[in-house]
Amino acid sequence: MYTRPATFASHFSPSTKLERAAGADMSILRLSTVLAVLLPSFWTAATAVRSSTLLLARSHSLPPPNTGAPLTAWAASLAAQSAADVTRVAMLAAVVPAKAKPHSKGRSFVPIAPGRQILSIPNYVARARLGTPPQTLLVAIDPSNDAAWIPCSACVGCAPKSSPSFAPTDSPTYRPVRCGSPQCAQVPGSASCPGGLGASCAFNLSYGSSTFQAVLGQDALALEGGAVVSSYTFGCLRVVTGGSVPPQGLLGFGRGPLSFLSQTKDTYGSVFSYCLPSYKSSNFSGTLRLGPAGQPRRIKTTPLLYNRHRPTLYYVDMVGIRVGGRAVAVPASALASFDPATGTGGTIVDAGTMFTRLSLPVYAAVRDAFRRKVRAPVSAPLGGFDTCYNVTGGGVRVPSVTFAFAGGAGAAVTLPEENVMIHSSSGGVACLAMAAGPSAGVNAGLNVVASMQQQNHRVLFDVANGRVGFSRELCTA
Template identity: 50%
Template sequence: MAVPSLLHSVIFLSLYLTSTNYAAVVPKRTTLQLFHVNSPFHTKPDPLSWDELQSKDQARLNYLVSLVTRKSLPIASGRQQVVQSPTYVIRASVGTPPQSFLMALDTSNDAAWVPCGGCEGCPLTVFSSENSTSYKILDCQDIHCQQVPSPFCATGSCSFNVTYGGSIVSANLSQDTVNLGGDDIPGYTFGCIKKITGPSSIPSQGLLGLGRGPLSLVSQSQNLYQSTFSYCLPSYKALNFSGSLWLGPVGQLKKIKYTPLLKNPKRSSLYYVNLVAIKVGRKIVGIPPSALAFNATTGAGTIIDSGTVFTRLVQPVYEAVRDEFRRRMGPTANVTTLGGFDTCYNVPITIPSIVLVFDGLNVSLPQDNFLIRSSSGSISCLAMAASPNNVNSVLNVIASFQQQNNRYIFDIPNNRLGITRQACS
């Protein structure tokens, strides 16, 4: 079955900027024009099936598990066409004069990466560092060299290797000016990719990390955006997208509820939250407390992630949710499977509600946030899955499909995450 065509359309979204430079006293908000990327930016490939999306999600989960065991800008639904992964992208510029890229947003990663000229295994769109007057490669003595994974010296410069999805990325640690919607961030530290090995599973035009570590956008632009950002991801079915990424505390929504962000020093990039229960219909599902408990030593708990499409729950949690969902559907409902989804029904059907219960707030999921439907509309599936059996995962991952049309506010200085319903489609 093919993914609905709008799911693999890449849409640029209006973004709002809260500041224009480091010296600004009165922040301003800038609105960028909406673009449909289908024709001007990329030729649409063959659509992915739900099963292929699930497969890519599993590679994403493997990456997240590896982490455990060891102003306004244009966002677009990246999917397969532009970033070679099911995620969201923003338009960013690197260098002087600026070179434009569609960079994937990743809330579970820190460092930014850009494919550079001469890169082995990289796509055609690359950063020409030799054409930027503000570009420089960092040496091995630079303090930032100790902040990247597996650093090593290559002809005196700092290099590093990192595994992302199923690919191994080799990059030189570099600095240059990054521009986000008119805001210059000079001396931004990022990886200039020189080689990619393995399957092509990394964003083709680069990645911008929104994690909590020292090399993330949150940390490197702290003086500008005060470690605060929010986003609203639009529905994949929306004809007119108005989703947005807001950078900085100015203009963020005020009257919303928050849940604490939990700190895990061993996994400092990840945004852990305390998911305390899940309701299906009016019933709180019987889940073993240990399956939801935060544990900084093992990495167990629940994270918010922008790069995974469908929410993954550890086996005891998923089975409890799935079984109650099936029970609510009634004994006469004909359950079937579709790709990696094991709870599917022929329509029309009556769907029970699902509520994620966090410490301090509840998030009611509209049906579009927990159901996928076949292109013919004849089958509907619960759009969640258990962590793969072959992965020793202790993470529950609240993914982008479940985040649609909600404003997620990451208030790092106050260690809290705000979530509220917002129709950004």
């Protein structure tokens, strides 16, 4: 198992409680988080939206390169993450929210940090404040989800007592959402209203291998340094069974009516972006930027597509892939947009999946083209990756990989070596950080542009103007 250097651990020792609160698991089979807040906290009114960039820190269960950790431990970490990605992609098939309409403007920068990926739990967490006076919480950020739920005090089966939870009785601005209200009607599935229209809106849902019971409520919410949403609607968790529910709570940034994006459309105009740090760093900063102000002016964009069968997901049209500057021969049908009749196929951008997954014919073509360009013996497969090389002493030249999206030549994103290869902790092995998607089922034709390939890029989701953009940016402090 990889152990943090003593200097790193001592520098961030005050974050131990937050690490537990974020649900960090120091097992080599899980990615873990340490959220270290080194700048002052802000609690602002919606009329005074301000920006804030905070330093975050990660403790790697997946060892960074050249740390000397055993190759077997590194391979086990990759295998566990690869398995989690498979489950994540399967989960995306069940995402069925509604589309929201954009408005207005505003800006905020929110700190984000990598988190565990257990089934469909997203990889990044942020600090939020809920209620009056504000109660500090950690929330998981998931761009491919519409859910909004918070663990509440006295919840049975929620996170340990060391993890922050919300106490509605301590906030005079909290109010339950009643049955018969528009918000109650937006809850996925069917809400339970045994007490009639005046009763609290209660509901039961499944999430991964878990089930939970919650009551819909409203209170003032703000992400770190952001504007206050005076009546944010969320599920107040009361009973949880199973281990799939994020212990920190969840803020979905999908396009359904209860997502953070939709509930803040009048403040942030249905626009957000994030910049994910490289897996190679122990100390890093990553940001979630809310609103149209402050977004990159020079950015490569491609149209955002709407799939009525999976309306919360961010679909784009990938039209080609190049390896080492040369177009890969891929069947046109394999890169085609999703099927309008069934919603299957197509390409999505998802930060909750770690390694890019390409449909079988696309991956096979890219892998073979990559191997031809490298011109070095392929080592034995490791951690779920089938294209690995012995890089001891150098000598392996890694070609660039370019994803071409609809929108002309300007919509092509060329990935440097650090987004293409993942290096072992021992420094002796490196693997192509992509894999094939499922061979059968509803996701057999789906391509997922994942977080490894997004690292050190500003990824823009401009729902208001129907576009997704990519801009190279150093996200590591």
